[in-house]
Amino acid sequence: MKNIFFYHTPLGKIAIAENEGAITNLYFEKEIPEGAPFHETKLLKKAGEQLHNYFLGKLKEFDIPLAPTGTDFMKNVWESLCHIPYGETRSYQQIAESIGNKKASRAVGIANNRNPIPIFIPCHRVIGANGKLVGYGGGLEIKSFLLDLEKKHKSN
Incomplete structure (x- = not known):
């Protein structure tokens, strides 16, 4: 249940x-x-x-079981997102390459947007190739807040 x-x-x-x-x-x-x-x-x-x-900036990696619902492609993307280190970002293209499908950056963006467990699966760490914040299911203000939080606590 x-x-x-x-x-x-x-x-x-x-x-x-x-x-x-x-x-x-x-x-x-x-x-x-x-x-x-x-x-x-x-x-x-x-x-x-x-x-x-x-x-609080005291935890950099979550240690709880996750079970997101989605296609196999989406699950591959979400798994890749979990490997982006705290306080760092990757582009949609880099995620596409990490899952072995370098032409799938647009599909990566769709999977990223449909992530059912944001923060725990850190889709906020994915940005545009030009370094700009683009799209976030919770809104760009939340994405910006999370990235700033991690940047502030990265070296702690």
């Missing part, structure tokens, strides 16, 4: 969902679904604590 719980963050209220022992979704306040059972499981509590420590 899918469970969801809310956490207050510097970005506002965030909901994290889990199903059968893995995190499946992270929702920003404007996207929170209605009707899900609100129950803080041990895994959701751990995810909430890790998210809290991430925002």
Whole structure:
């Protein structure tokens, strides 16, 4: 059964969902679904604590099971995103090359935008080839906030 719980963050209220022992979704306040059972499981509590420590700059890598739903291509992209080091960025082209499909940068952008577990799967670390911030499901202000946070705490 899918469970969801809310956490207050510097970005506002965030909901994290889990199903059968893995995190499946992270929702920003404007996207929170209605009707899900609100129950803080041990895994959701751990995810909430890790998210809290991430925002404090104390946690650079998450250590929770993730189970995003998507196509095999999307899952390959999301797996690649998890290998972008904290405080660093990659272009859509670099991600396409990392999954062995150098012509797929546009498809990488679509997969990036459909990431159901932002922050935990760091799609905010993907930027345009020209170094500019482009597209983010939560909005560019959130993407900018997350990148600035990581830049500030990278050397800690």
